[in-house]
Amino acid sequence: MGGEIDRGVSQMLDAVGLAVIAVCAALVGAIVPSGSGLEFTFPAMFVAPAASQLRDGPAVVAAVTGAAVTALALELPYGLGLLIGALAGAAAVRRRRRTS
Numbered sequence: 001m002g003g004e005i006d007r008g009v010s011q012m013l014d015a016v017g018l019a020v021i022a023v024c025a026a027l028v029g030a031i032v033p034s035g036s037g038l039e040f041t042f043p044a045m046f047v048a049p050a051a052s053q054l055r056d057g058p059a060v061v062a063a064v065t066g067a068a069v070t071a072l073a074l075e076l077p078y079g080l081g082l083l084i085g086a087l088a089g090a091a092a093v094r095r096r097r098r099t100s
Helices: 007-031 041-051 057-072 077-099
Strands: none
Touching: 007 041, 057 077
């Protein structure tokens, strides 16, 4: 018990950290001119924390499914490809848990 963090608390801290990173990226992104070559940084800020969560089967299924669907739907307007990819990853995990 001493020094251990509950898994729920750890996940909450991860989510808060991700939100803080997203806000910081949005603020800095508004300052950086387009064409500066830094377009990859915002997606990279989401990949780095997410990669540390790939510890079990459902997380890997969600990540792989979400990435594949997002890549296929990348050309959709308004960034819908990312939203559809996230939903597909969540649905894949839910389906996997039902069949297990």
